[in-house]
Amino acid sequence: MPLPTPNSAWAAGLDDFRELARTFCQKEIAPNIERYNAQKHVDRELWHKAGEVGLLALSIPEEYGGGGGTFAHEAVLFEEQARAGDSAWGVSVHNGIVAQYLLEYASEEKKKEWLPKFASGEMVGAIGMTEPGTGSDLQGIKTRAVRDGSHYVINGAKTFITNGGFADLVVLAVKTDPDAGAHGVSLIAVPADTPGFRRGRVLDKIGLKGQDTAELFFDDVRVPVANLLGEQEGQGFIQMMQQLPQERLLIAITAVAGMETAIEATIAYTKERTAFGRPIFSFQNTKFTLAEAATEATVARAFLDQCIERHLRGELDVRGAAMAKLWTTERVNKVVDDCLQLFGGYGYMTEYPIARAWTDLRITRIFGGTSEIMKEIISRTL
Numbered sequence: 001m002p003l004p005t006p007n008s009a010w011a012a013g014l015d016d017f018r019e020l021a022r023t024f025c026q027k028e029i030a031p032n033i034e035r036y037n038a039q040k041h042v043d044r045e046l047w048h049k050a051g052e053v054g055l056l057a058l059s060i061p062e063e064y065g066g067g068g069g070t071f072a073h074e075a076v077l078f079e080e081q082a083r084a085g086d087s088a089w090g091v092s093v094h095n096g097i098v099a100q101y102l103l104e105y106a107s108e109e110k111k112k113e114w115l116p117k118f119a120s121g122e123m124v125g126a127i128g129m130t131e132p133g134t135g136s137d138l139q140g141i142k143t144r145a146v147r148d149g150s151h152y153v154i155n156g157a158k159t160f161i162t163n164g165g166f167a168d169l170v171v172l173a174v175k176t177d178p179d180a181g182a183h184g185v186s187l188i189a190v191p192a193d194t195p196g197f198r199r200g201r202v203l204d205k206i207g208l209k210g211q212d213t214a215e216l217f218f219d220d221v222r223v224p225v226a227n228l229l230g231e232q233e234g235q236g237f238i239q240m241m242q243q244l245p246q247e248r249l250l251i252a253i254t255a256v257a258g259m260e261t262a263i264e265a266t267i268a269y270t271k272e273r274t275a276f277g278r279p280i281f282s283f284q285n286t287k288f289t290l291a292e293a294a295t296e297a298t299v300a301r302a303f304l305d306q307c308i309e310r311h312l313r314g315e316l317d318v319r320g321a322a323m324a325k326l327w328t329t330e331r332v333n334k335v336v337d338d339c340l341q342l343f344g345g346y347g348y349m350t351e352y353p354i355a356r357a358w359t360d361l362r363i364t365r366i367f368g369g370t371s372e373i374m375k376e377i378i379s380r381t382l
């Protein structure tokens with residue numbers, strides 16, 4: 001049974017694009033999920049295939065080889081990816097985060113060098129903020145970039161980096177002035193083929209098993225000063241604060257699509273499965289659980305759509321994005337847990353998408369800023 005198309009106003013006119021994204025996710029990704037999970041990464045070829053059909057750098061202007069679309073195109077792709085049950089392909093980081101940093105802050109020359117490769121799949125992007133010693137407190141990063149003539153020399157380590165196993169270009173948060181607090185943070189784009197750049201192991205996780213989340217190490221890595229994002233040092237913290245609302249909205253999209261997909265699957269399963277001579281769906285507990293879940297998803301969808309529309313108008317503020325992330329990620333964890341319960345023992349089997357959703361979506365309350373940090377951000381505005 002084909003999945004319904006969300007009837008969101010912001011997605012009007014994107015039906016053909018949604019069909020393209022859906023077909024790609026269903027044909028190229030869904031059949032390979034178990035293999036991706038086993039090998040802990042997607043095939044490098046997937047990026048090239050996505051580039052060929054035009055699913056990369058969707059909201060990057062055509063002059064840089066991108067799709068010339070808007071955030072709405074990105075949102076449709078991430079919804080369809082979630083609906084296909086995929087959590088392995090790190091396209092939201094590549095398209096929705098790293099390409100945006102390059103577009104906003106890289107020099108014209110570097111944009112022309114890197115963005116067309118982001119669009120074709122020749123280059124995969126990652127963003128390196130988190131370090132072994134600090135995640136929530138980004139001012140506390142220790143990775144250091146020291147100016148040496150026309151280069152920066154970078155030393156340090158990052159961890160939990162999505163796409164880290166295969167990334168060709170990492171937007172790296174570094175300290176250019178360790179005594180200047182937030183004003184001492186800069187972002188530098190580091191090509192992975194630079195000597196001294198080393199990948200650690202792909203990390204073992206409870207979910208997102210097909211994603212190459214990795215440690216990265218930097219030992220005297222020399223990159224040209226031209227790779228600094230922004231016109232001067234010390235802009236990194238402001239740049240991250242400007243981009244984090246979009247990152248949080250991306251996570252909210254995954255959360256809401258995850259809720260909707262889980263509920264659809266649970267309705268179908270409970271109508272098929274019988275106990276005590278009748279479909280499980282017919283028990284009042286099942287109906288009430290699903291009624292609550294459907295209500296949660298409907299409310300979450302309304303708020304998400306409002307936030308996407310605000311973002312498309314350039315009006316989504318830090319607080320709105322934090323609320324969207326906080327609310328939707330907390331709710332999806334509850335909804336998916338309730339849905340899993342209705343699958344009984346089958347819900348615990350990793351071959352069932354509901355089991356994978358339960359482990360995959362747990363991270364949404366942690367990455368992109370934890371729920372506690374979202375509450376901090378929101379409470380500051382009260």
Ligand SMILES: Cc1cc2nc3c(=O)[nH]c(=O)nc-3n(C[C@H](O)[C@H](O)[C@H](O)COP(=O)(O)OP(=O)(O)OC[C@H]3O[C@@H](n4cnc5c(N)ncnc54)[C@H](O)[C@@H]3O)c2cc1C
Binds near residue numbers: 128134208368370372
């Ligand atoms: C699968 C995965 C993918 C990731 N991808 C990336 C990536 O691509 N790039 C990247 O840079 N990072 C990435 N991360 C890192 C992620 O963003 C961090 O794990 C997250 O920001 C939390 O940081 P931390 O792990 O250091 O936790 P900590 O900061 O050590 O937090 C531990 C606990 O303390 C709480 N806490 C901290 N500060 C406060 C406070 N002020 N008030 C109340 N409670 C507080 C937190 O909410 C949390 O509950 C990823 C992580 C995972 C697991």
